[in-house]
Every structure is written in structure tokens, then in C-alpha cells.
Amino acid sequence: MRNRLFHRSGWPELSRLAVALGLSIAAGAALAQSNASGVIFGHLANPEGATVRIQNLDTGLTRDLGVDSQGRYRAASLPVGRYRVSVERNGQVAESRDNVQVTLGSGVDVSFEEGAASNAGAKTLEGITVTGNALPAIDVSSVDSRTVLTAEQLQKLPVARDVTAAALLAPGVIAGDSRYGNVASFGGASASENQYYINGYAVTNALTGLGFTSLPFDAIDQQQIFFGGYGAEYGRSTGGVINIVTKRGGNEWKAGVGMYITPQYFADSPRSIYRKNGQLYQYRANNKTSSMQYTGYVSGPLIKDKLFFYGAGDFTRTTGHTVGTIQAPQDASQVSKATKWLAKVDWNITDNNILEFTGLSDKTNTERSIYGYDYQTLQATQYLGTDKLKNFDAGPGSAPGGDVYIGKYTGYLTDSLTINALYGQSKTEHVRDLGYAGSPNCPWITDSRSNAPNTIVGCGLVNGTVLGPGAEDKTHGWRFDVEYQIGSHDLRAGVDNQTLESFSGQQYEGGYRWVYRNAGTVPGRPDIQPPPGTQYFVEKRLFQTGANVKTEQEAQFIEDKWQVTDRWMAYLGLRNEQFKNLNGDGQTYVKQRHQLAPRLGLTWDVFGDSSFKIYANAGRYHLAIPSNVAIRGASASTYYSEYYLYDGVAPNGEPMNLQPLGSRIYLNGEDGTTPDPKTVAAKNLKAYYQDEYILGFDKQLSTDWTFGAKLTYRKLLSSIDDFCDSRPFEKYAARNGIDISNASIPGCYLFNPGENNTFMVDIDGQGHLVPFKLTKEDFTSPAGIGFPDLKRKYYALDLYLEHQFSDKWYGRVDYTFSRSYGNSEGQLKSDIGQLDPSVTQDWDAPEIMQFANGPLPNDRTHQLKAYGYFQATPEWMFGANLSVASGRPKNCIGLDPVDAIQYGASYFECDFKPSPRGSKGRLPWTYQLNLNTEYRPLWAGTSQPLAFTMNVYNVIGKQEEVGIIEVGETGSVDADGHPVKSVDYQRPIAFQRPRYVQFGVRYDLSL
Known part of the structure; x- marks a missing residue:
């Protein structure tokens, strides 16, 4: 539509309008809101006697704004949506513009440069849509990416x-x-x-x-x-x-329903997984799913121009079939039911006071019927039991789900003063109910005997740790901010608080883990002395955690968006954050105050018409310790080991006729008591934080084309992890003449890696705490191996080219060249898929950080993304989405020749030689093309309310590896003293999702 307007006979007038739309910085404090709203601002050539009226076209919300002596006006904290902007003089509309689109966090310039001659009559220029993807194409009021x-x-x-x-x-x-x-x-x-x-x-x-x-x-x-x-x-x-x-309701009642079907019959089979020696590890040819999703919504006015309602729901039923690995030969038939709903009420109390309430729910119930599986015949066998899950998927990183309720108030107290207040809360319950066909007591059974006549198999469904009973998450939080415009400054200050509470824990399936072993010596356990002639013995392990933990996060911020000149805008911001982490007994174990985070930005509207913008910003960003750290690290947990002789094995895999060998040993000091919160973490622990610098530009090529580039540099300056090494304390004690023979030293401490840290140590086991001021050198091992400085750096060059929707099509292409490198990924360790944010295996001891520097797991050197759509006819639309990326770095993680910390195959070493991070090449490049089409038949009505859709994902059908096992050795040595190679090294753990098709139908109507 815009293209047609620019080339019709009235083009001189509309070209002047285009210039007016581009004059954003000349409008004064033209600055964006970024939370849940946007801004309309502008400039009037003739401000005398003028008032600007802004009206939401869907809800009728109206604001009348004064204009300053320089012709500037600004409306902040506007709900996103369509607006009419009018200039009124002497009670009559002099100029107006309809269909101005306010987008999230963006500023929209609506200037009236023809106003001086408009008193003679009103001029309405309709149909001009101003969005972040249309005129003006460049938002010169923002400094972010x-x-x-x-x-x-x-x-x-x-x-x-x-x-x-x-x-x-x-x-x-x-x-x-x-x-x-x-x-x-x-x-x-x-x-x-x-x-x-x-x-x-x-x-x-x-x-x-x-x-x-x-x-x-x-x-x-x-x-x-x-x-x-x-x-x-x-x-x-x-x-x-x-x-x-x-979305929110408006003055017109609307409703719609939809159905989306993803049948397994149109999906490719996923690749089966083979070890590198060709041995089948997991048969996956039949591991497919089908889904049926029903959607619906209704919206409209409860009271016209005042009270509005919007409600929507997704109801999805997914059925699937999964064959497990040869190590857990099970066949699971799964039915999952996901329910999501949202209800929103908006109340325009007055034009200056808005109240909104949102309720939403995201819940999933899954039931898995589990059978045994015979890998010789590739057939299911006997029924084992049922696994029922609520808001908890088999994958550890699944979304939490739950119920959320949010209330928000916006008050436009004056033309220059706006306040926002918000309160929210959420609750999520996680349930896992394991039901068995046989004995209700089905512990985790592992048979590690060699040359045994028969393999001992248990009746468990999981064979690992499972979620404990009563797990749930709760949050509540509020924020309040005030915005005040004075001259060329737009000042904003606010408070942002949130409390996170979780009751969670893990335990072994069936209560215990039994590990059958060949009889012999046990490292570090001289008390284990099986009688001569004993072939086998068994180890019993109990692992149980569970605590109600809490994290309190508070923040205050202030910012000034300063229009330095007509073309230069500066952003000055400061955020002050406080974090407090509490253990299961409600005791604070980490408290971090005054975490100051400055944010600076600058934009230059080079030509003064929003066609060329250069911008830069710098900032510091903090991150709190996640709540999961307290479950095991700061709260009571039990983890012990016992050894027994046995005579016979029960049907559920448990040993019978037990005779104790040696004593019970508590591992990592986890004996069921809560550690002293003062001994859990280093004193004055610095927060996790990162600095970031960005320099970029955006440039219009024409009314439809925009391109730009951006340089980004990120550096992680402080991390939080745990170390699990008593040797630094022993070294410090010997140097300072401190007797720690009876000391109570936790298995692990939270600390700032690569820095000096001070710890409180109970030197006599009676609560007598003494500060141990460990320097970086104190962490050096007896072999002279020390911790490196923390390093995680990221730099990137982003290039883009975008065509705004005109001539029936929209498209965008992005290319990113980037490097992410260092010796720490951050809170996670994707090398081994460790799900312990901030308490990973990294930094447990200095030996494990040798040769750890290199390209990190989230490094993708090259990325190309292209997407768009083409409205071929009024009835037919076609879309495409292409993603190309270079592969992830590969490692070989193995055994250290000394293994002084007894971590087995956990080092960046293989064949007893250094194997630096990322030195084993890369996984393959990935290519994925998605295509879709939409058909809206004219025979269904002039408004075309009926739509048929088809999406084809991964049209190319590539299923490249996107993750592999990177541990290359077993952790043991052969008779010649060489590390034993792992048969699972470089075994795939994930591929691209196979090609699949989704069919959909939607019907929208006005009531």
C-alpha cells in the first residue's frame, strides 16, 4: 500500500509526509519504552495553539497532550496497538494520521511539518502504517539490539x-x-x-x-x-x-478457532544411533510422534471504550513411541496432554488511568506405558509399569509450566509524568509417579561385574535419580517506576523486586542404588576386606536431597535519555542489584549488595531524517546464583556408601542375605545435617557479571530496503562455581600453624574462580570458625598446577539486509560471524550436559582446568538466517525460513596420568596427552529450510475469515549431528597402563529433527 501511495499523482504531498515521518530526533526526547509498551512522539512546525490527541483505534483510549514551545510532544507507556494521532486547533482537527502502529519497546515518530498552513481545514492522511518494519525503517530512538x-x-x-x-x-x-x-x-x-x-x-x-x-x-x-x-x-x-x-480485547467482538495436525505418517524416521565401531546403540526408526492441537480465542468489550476481555487457549494431545538404548532396553508408549490458557482484562478507568489483569496457565500431563525391549528381535516384551509426570518432562531442561497472575496499573498523571506499577505471582507443581508391574520396591541396579554368568537386571523404569515428592516452584514480585520528562531529558527511576521459592530434591529410584562388583580392593577404603575366595560383593548407595529454598532479588534503577542535540541522543543508566540466597532452614548463605551496573548509549541521526543511524552502547549485566545451588550445596542432604557380601538376588534385582563389609562412609560430607551457612561460600562473594560493548549502524537504501552492521564484544568478568578440593586449606593451615585435624570442611565451596577467596573454616568441628584467606597461589596443586584466570569472551559481526513489506513481499537476511571462547561456558557445562547451574564440574580442582581454554560449546563461527513471505494473490501466501550454521566444537575428555583428585575421565587430555578444548574439529554444518503456504478462499467471505495452512519443516531432510559424547576414555587403564578407550566416544546424542509436516485450519469471525 505504501508503495502505491508513493507513486500516484499526489506524490509531492506524500513525499513531504515521508520526510516528516523520518524526522524522529528533531522531535526532542524521542525515546522508547521497553517493558510492555511503546511511545509516540513528534514535532509540529507551528506549535502555537495546538493540542495533540492520541486515540487507540481498538479501545478508544484517548490522551490529549500539550506541545512545548519548540513544537515537541511525547506520549509514553502506550499499550501496543493501532492509534490515530491528531493535531487540534481551536477545538477542530487540523491534521491527523490514522493507523499508527506502536510496537513493543519502540518509539514512533509522528510529526506534522505542514501544520503552519493547516488551519484552513482538516487534512487526513489515512492508511500509513508506521512500525519497526515499515516507515520509518530505522528507530533512531533506541541504543539496544x-x-x-x-x-x-x-x-x-x-x-x-x-x-x-x-x-x-x-x-x-x-x-x-x-x-x-x-x-x-x-x-x-x-x-x-x-x-x-x-x-x-x-x-x-x-x-x-x-x-x-x-x-x-x-x-x-x-x-x-x-x-x-x-x-x-x-x-x-x-x-x-x-x-x-x-493480545487484548477491543471495541469489536471477535472470535476464532483453529486446528493443527502433525501426523507421524508424513514425518521422516529419526536416525538410529550407532557407536563409531558400527554397533547399534539405539534403534529409533519408529520413534515418532503425532500431535493434534485445538486453539481458540474470543475478545471484545464488556463495556465499550472502558472494559475489555481477551481469552485464548491451546489444547494439545501428543502421542508417541520411543525405544530406549541398549543400556536401558525399554519401549515406551507416551500420551501427553498440554493445556495452555490466557485471560486478560483491560480497564480504562479514565483516559489517564489504566488497569490490566492477566492470568495464564501452562500445564502438561504425561503418561508413559513402559515395556521391556528385545534388541535381538527389535520387539517389545513384557509390561514393566507406568510413568506419570505433571509439569515435568523426561528432559531436564523442560519448561516449568504452572499458573501465573499479573496485575498492572499505568497512570498518566500529567503530560510529563507517568507511573507504572506491577505485581505478579506464579506457582508450579511438579509430580512424578512411578508405577510398577512387579514389586513396588524397584531400586537402581547396576551390574559392573566382569565375566559373570548372568547379568543382574532390576525392575526399575528409570535407573537413575528421580524427582522427590512435593516438588513445586513459587514466585512473587513487584515493580514500580516513575517517568518524568523535563526539557530535553526523559528521566525514569524504578524498583524491581522478585522472590523465587522452590521445594525440590532428587533421590535414587526405589530409594537405593545397588552396584554389583568384582571383589577386590576399594580405593580409599582399607576397611573393605572381603574374605579370600570371594568372587563378588555389592555396594549400596543412598542419595537423597530435598529442601525448600529461596532467592530474593531486589533492584533499583535510574536512567536519563538525553536529547543532546537534534541529531544526538545519549542514554545514561544505572542499575543497583541485591541478591540473597537462603537454604532449606531459611538461613542466608550468600548475600550480595550494591551490584552496580552502569549502562551507557549514544545514537547519531547522521542526516537528521532517520535514514542513517550510528549507535554505540556499553553496559554491565549481573546474574544471581540460581536457587538449585542451595538444594544440595547449602541444605541438608544425605549421600552414603556401604559394602556387603551377599548370597542370592531377589526378582527385583536386590541382593539377599547381606553381611556388612566395613563401615558406612558419607560422601562429600553429606550426612543429613545442614552445613553452617557461613561455611558454604566465600566471604564477600562477588556476583556473576559481564561487560558488553556494541557499535553499529542502520542505513536506508530506499523506502523499502534497509541494511546494517553491528560489532559486539562480551567479556565475563566474574563467575560463581564450586570447588571441591581440601588441599588449599591444608596448605594455608600448615603455613599459618593452624591445627585442622578435627576440622569440618564441606565437600565443596562456592567461590569466584581464578581469584583470591576468603573462607570461614570450622577448624575443630565444634563451630569455631576461622577465616582462611586463600590467595590464587594457595589453590595451586602440589604438582604446581594452578587455576587459570577466568575467561569467557564473545565477539561478533552481524550484517543484515531487510526488505519491508511492499510489492507483495517481506524478507530479511542476517549473517553473523562470531567466536565464543575461553575456559568456562558459564553456569552450565554442555561438554557433558551437566545440569547443575553454578556448581559444575569445572573449577572443582586446578587439575581439571588444564588445557580448558578454547572455543566454547555455544560457539558457531558462521550463521546465516533468511526468512520472509510472499502474498502471491489475495488467496495465496507463501513463506520460507532458512537457517545455516557451522558446527559445534568437538573435544576429547579423558584421564589424567596422575588423576590426583580421582575424577576419572574428566580432563582435557586423551592418551595421557593434552587435548585442548575444541582441538578435535567441528561437528558438521547444519542446513534447515522450512516452507509454508496459506490459502484464504474468497468463497468463504469478503473478509477471508477461513485459512488453510501447511508447514513443512526441514524440507531438505538433513539430520546432521548436533551433539555427541565428548568423553573419550573410561577412566581406567589396561594391563599396559594405557587409558582404556570409551566405546561411546563421539557417539551421537542428538540430530536435527527429521522432516515433518503440519496441517492447519483457522476460522476468524467478528461477532
């Missing part, structure tokens, strides 16, 4: 119907390790370092930071993806931010 996807784009592009899939369209965003579930990594950071918001409230997983509470996909009005440079109102993230604003 973001992608905003509208509901229309999400509907027209071939992306899976979930938030993470949409986020992956943004440059610099990649899928996280498959073992963490459907999560993303931003700018080289680990996948637990992101924050997720819905209507301004954080819905991030309260326990680990992995995943988030989701919502009905069609309820998304706009999804904002920050991957750098965000302002002081955002914190608790060193990765990225996903901010979602939902």
Missing part, C-alpha cells in the same frame, strides 16, 4: 508454534544443548543466563533458570528479543531477554 516479531509475522512465517523457535530467528541466537530441553543460547552465554517476561512479569524457571512458563501461541501480540544493549530496567541476565506482550 533487538528483534520484534508481531503476531502477523509469527502467523506468516514457517516457525514452530513456540516462543523459543521464534527467538531463534534473531541473529546471534542458537539452540542450546539438547540435554537442556528446548532452550536457546544468546551471544555465547550458557542457556540458563536468559530472562523471560510476559506482560512485564518474569516467568523464568525459578529453580535453574532453564526454560519458562509459556502461553497460547496465538495469544502473542508481539515478541521482543533482546540480544544486547538493553537498558537499566532489565537485569538478572547475561545472555538475552525475551519479552512478550499478549
